[in-house]
Amino acid sequence: MRKIFILLLLALPIIVIGQRKKDKDQPVPPSTNSSxxxxxxxxxxxxxxxxxxxxxxxxxxxxxxxxxxxxxxxxxxxxxxxxxxxxxxxxxxxxxxxxxxxxxxxxxxxxxxxxxxxxxxxxxxxxxxxxxxxxxxxxxxxxxxxxxxxxxxxxxxxxxxxxxxxxxxxxxxxxxxxxxxxxxxxxxxxxxxxxxxxxxxxxxxxxxxxxxxxxxxxxxxxxxxxxxxxxxxxxxxQLPDNNYKPRKFDPRAGYFTTSYYDYATPISEPIEKRFINRHRLEKKDPSATLSEAVEPIIYYMDPGAPEPIRSALIDGAKWWNQAFEAAGYKDAFRVELLPEDADPMDVRYNVINWVHRSTRGWSYGASVTDPRTGEIIKGHVTLGSLRVRQDFLIAEGLLAPYEEGKPVNKAMEEMALARLRQLAAHEIGHTLGLAHAYTSSTENLASVMDYPHPATSIVNGKIDLSNAYDAKIGAFDKVSITYGYQDFAEGIDEDKALDAIIQNSLKAGLTFLSDQDARPLGGAHPYAHLWDNGADATDELNHVLQVRSIALKNFGERNIKPQTPMATLEEVLVPIYFFHRYQVESVVKVIGGINYRYALRGDGQPVADLLPPLQQTKALDALLKTVEPISLMLPENLLKSIPPRPIGYQRHRELTNGKTGLTFDPLALAETAADMTYSLMLHPARANRLVEHHARDINQPSLESVLDKMIARSFKLTPQPGYEGAVLMSIDGALFSNLAKLASSKDASLSTRAITSLKLDQLKAWLKQKGPLTANEEWKAFYSYTASLIEKLQSNPEEFRADYPLDAPPGMPIGTLDMDFCGN
Incomplete structure (x- = not known):
């Protein structure tokens, strides 16, 4: 026993030493008592x-x-x-x-x-x-x-x-x-x-x-x-001090909002409190008509943007000083180059960032905001660098500028830079607290917070882009900035003064509607649209179709630079072939539309007015022009000019989709374009409104009448041979697919499904009658096949799947989700 104890004592130092060595290799747990x-x-x-x-x-x-x-x-x-x-x-x-x-x-x-x-x-x-x-x-x-x-x-x-x-x-x-x-x-x-x-x-x-x-x-x-x-x-x-005074939110003023629930509110008052988002800005002399700011708002430009892009962006950003001057400030909004040692993420700097991506996309205006009050602490703009190239591409398609022995037309670069100026102003507007203002285009370009489509003119039969984009801040922008940033003198009743700003704006014909009212799918407002122009959407569609027709007629090798693969004509063709797509989205909202505003009780604005029947008929006729074969056919010489892609030039999503393998497919292109119009016209919400409005007022267009007119202007046109006939079949196929979709849509009302199903049954009977009488074998086959599809839909609607047209190449952002709520 004694021997064992001695052995243990001899072994103990070894164990301890080994344990100390192990501890040295591992971190010692920190002691909260250490200094x-x-x-x-x-x-x-x-x-x-x-x-x-x-x-x-x-x-x-x-x-x-x-x-x-x-x-x-x-x-x-x-x-x-x-x-x-x-x-x-x-x-x-x-x-x-x-x-x-x-x-x-x-x-x-x-x-x-x-x-x-x-x-x-x-x-x-x-x-x-x-x-x-x-x-x-x-x-x-x-x-x-x-x-x-x-x-x-x-x-x-x-x-x-x-x-x-x-x-x-x-x-x-x-x-x-x-x-x-x-x-x-x-x-x-x-x-x-x-x-x-x-x-x-x-x-x-x-x-x-x-x-x-x-x-x-x-x-x-x-x-x-x-x-x-x-x-x-x-x-x-560090959070801002308590000296900032939140400003009440008014849905007519054009601002984003910060809101919260205040459970200490008396039961007679709304529990949800809403305030606008804005920077802190104060006049040195609130009583002066024009005063310098205590501390101006300064935005800093990312030096990574190259020239001449950088100067264009700075110029557009500076437009906002026009609005602040209208609100009574002198030199209160400035734009400078970001210092080399500054961090763009530093909260002390409002920054305009120049950002690169592998594909074009949205630009954004974001902010760091105090969640307690809505005070904007930092404005932060993100501009996608590839969007300027998209505008340049659109200009190439419209102007066909590359003529042998002649200098390149500077109008393309000028248009692209003009768009960048507007873009910078738009995204900075978001960082000042402003939401999208989509009635602007119908009110003489009243706000840079709208989405602008390039405005085109026709001069002596030629397309002119000299006024493609606006070059200033808008009238409603001045109203919004005045509402949000005016520093009222002592003794002024702020609530009354703010309401007076809005009332004067309404008297001047300036209004405000935002994102949810402008979207085409299910949208119902006749004046709030994305990427549109003109006081009347239908008139502008007719104009855009004229511009598109001229551009397609002139389209050819002059649309690309010398020594460029002919296949790259397709890149330039896409935005021109679909040049009308956004104006179609605008016009379709007139059908079954409602004229309304963000009306407050007693302010005199439209609340929910049905549109005049003639306005809707005019819109329907214009829309049906976009699905005529002549509108969707391409000249034969152009079709012969677009070969399959050469090695090193892979297909990508900015090109058209087709069903003919490597070769350009003009029939799939026509079908896609027709589907753009029909899918919007036959959106369930729109069809449901037609049923409702006609039930309330017999003078309003009915769903039956709209469907009859669509079918008469497609299936029931005189069948043509050749390319025109093939394009018409593509158009008819797109219409059938959308009728079938509406007839079985869970979002369509019972009446809508019933009416659409009846029209399909009537079309089936017409096809069965017309087919045997048709001498052209292709048309006979088409009529018979379409009738069989309707029968399949009727016999098993739950299982029926129509062959829907191919997707179009990306459209939005046209020169760049929203979709950021604050994108462009």
């Missing part, structure tokens, strides 16, 4: 809003938190993106902004996001507590305290920052690009963009996501698609 100074000794210090330290050797960030229980703004963003418009992860893309606070709980510090949407604006603490405890808060992170001194705590924030807060993983998954995960072994801090200032602290990380790519978009932009590396940015920002 902060000893923990951060030798680390790079970043003094500022929230002091922090960077351990370069371990690649760690330590936060020194001395602002426990104080709310601040936490913003996440994406600084180095993926480069695909379809994926939607762009350079310098803003993410969410959230009010948060650090709260100590034992050995932890929790980052808590309070619920700002539900409040009690009350002096009664118990009333506020009741609301706070009724709705959930969100704990965004839990930090372990490593050291503390005199009320200050030190936490390791490395894991907090090395997370995918922008949800790149979710975006790649939702766009079907693959299942990725964050690889921390390939992720690290990005010291060049880690900074600290008196009112904001900025952090940035490089993150690498690994996985099995499954989509073509990520393969097209990532050098190794299984390893996608981006950068994400974090900002901690």
């Amino acid at each position: 902060i100074e000893s923990k951060v000794n030798g680390l790079k210090k970043y003094p500022g809003y929230i002091e922090f330290y960077y351990d370069e050797g371990e690649d760690k960030i330590w936060l020194l938190i001395d602002k426990l229980n104080n709310e601040f703004l936490y913003i996440e963003s994406l600084t180095a993106g993926v480069g695909s418009n379809d994926i939607g992860l762009d350079r310098n893309q803003l993410g969410r902004e959230r009010v948060v606070r650090f709260e100590r709980r034992g050995s932890k510090v929790l980052m808590i996001e309070p619920n700002t949407f539900y409040r009690a604006i009350s002096n009664n603490a118990l009333e506020r507590k009741a609301v706070r405890e009724s709705f959930a808060e969100s704990v965004l992170w839990g930090f372990t305290i490593a050291a503390e001194d005199n009320g200050k705590v030190l936490v390791d924030a490395t894991d907090f920052f090395l997370q995918d807060v922008h949800d790149v993983i979710g975006t790649l998954r939702s766009t079907q690009q693959g299942n990725y995960s964050l690889d921390k072994s390939r992720s690290a801090f990005y010291p060049e963009r880690i900074r600290n200032f008196p009112l904001n602290a900025e952090f940035e990380v490089t993150l690498t996501f690994t996985g099995q790519p499954s989509g073509s978009y990520i393969r097209s932009v990532a050098p190794t698609p299984g390893s996608v590396t981006i950068r994400e940015h974090f900002s901690f920002v």
Whole structure:
């Protein structure tokens, strides 16, 4: 026994030494009793809003938190993106902004996001507590305290920052690009963009996501698609002081809104409070008609934009000073070049970003906004670089400018730059708080917040683009800025003054309608449209068809540069062949339309007026012109000029879809164009409204009469041989597909389905009668086949699937979802 004990004693030092060696290789758990100074000794210090330290050797960030229980703004963003418009992860893309606070709980510090949407604006603490405890808060992170001194705590924030807060993983998954995960072994801090200032602290990380790519978009932009590396940015920002006064929201003024529920509101008043989003701007002398601002609004241009693009963007951005002058400010809105040492994600800078993608896409106007009040803290514009090339392409198609021995027409570049000026003004408008204003085009271009289609003129039989885009701020823009930014002198009744601004605007014939009213699918307003021109949508469609006809008649090799493959004519042809698509979307809303505004009781605006029958008949006749064979046929010499694509020039989505293999397919093109018109005309909501309006007023056009006219102007036209006849068959096929879809749509009312089914049954009888009498074998086959399709639909509507026309190449953004609510 004694021998065993001695052996154990001899072995003990070995065990202890071995254990100490093992401990030396592993990090020692931090003690909350150790001093902060000893923990951060030798680390790079970043003094500022929230002091922090960077351990370069371990690649760690330590936060020194001395602002426990104080709310601040936490913003996440994406600084180095993926480069695909379809994926939607762009350079310098803003993410969410959230009010948060650090709260100590034992050995932890929790980052808590309070619920700002539900409040009690009350002096009664118990009333506020009741609301706070009724709705959930969100704990965004839990930090372990490593050291503390005199009320200050030190936490390791490395894991907090090395997370995918922008949800790149979710975006790649939702766009079907693959299942990725964050690889921390390939992720690290990005010291060049880690900074600290008196009112904001900025952090940035490089993150690498690994996985099995499954989509073509990520393969097209990532050098190794299984390893996608981006950068994400974090900002901690001091919230604005309490001196900002929120301004009430009026749906007629053209602003985005911040809203919340105030449970301390008297029961006689609305519980939901709405305020406009706007920058803080004050006059040095509120009583002066024109005064300098206490602090002007300054926007900074990304120096990465090349000339002459940069100058065009700056020029367009400066238009807003016209609106602020109308609101009584002198030189209150400025545009400057971003300093070389400035970080575009720094909350102190309103920035106009120039962003590259592999394909064209939307531009955006976003903002960092105080969720409590609606005060805009940072304006952040994202402009896609390829959109200018789309406008240039449209100009090439309209002008056919490349003549042997003659200099290139400068009108194309001038048109493209004019569009960029308007684009810069539009997106900055969003960052000033303004929403889309889609009645502008019918009111003499009253706002840059509309979507502009290039305005074309016909001069001596030739297309003229000299006034393609407006060159100034609009009249309604001045109204909106005055409503949002006017600084009223002491003693002025602000509510009455604001209402007077709107009433004077209405008297001047200026109105406002936004996104939901302009969309063509189901839309019903005759004057609020996307990408349209003119006071009368139908008149403008007839004009656009004339312009399109001239352009197609002149189309040929002069539309591309010398020594360019002839096959590339197709790129230029697409936007011209579909040049009328947006005006069609405008005109179709007249059928079964309603004239209304965001009317308030007693303001005299239209509330819900049915449109005159003659206005709808005129629109229907114009729409049916777009599906006539003569409108959709291409000249024979043009068809002979477009060969299959040569090696090195692959087909892509900006080209037409076809069913003839490698060769250009003019019949599929005609079918697609016809489907554009018919699918809009036969949208279930539109058909349902025709039924309803006719029931209320027998003078309103009925669904039966509209369908009869559509069928008479397609199926019942005299059958023609050759190319014209083949185009007409394509048109008829597109109409049948949409009639079949409407007849079986769950969104169509019972009456709509019944009427459409009856018209299909009548068409079947006509086809069966007409077919045997037709000498042309192709037409006989077509009539017989279509009749059999109707029978299949009738016998088994649940299983019937029509062969729908091929999709058109991308249209919107025409020169670039909304669809961002704030895109263009």
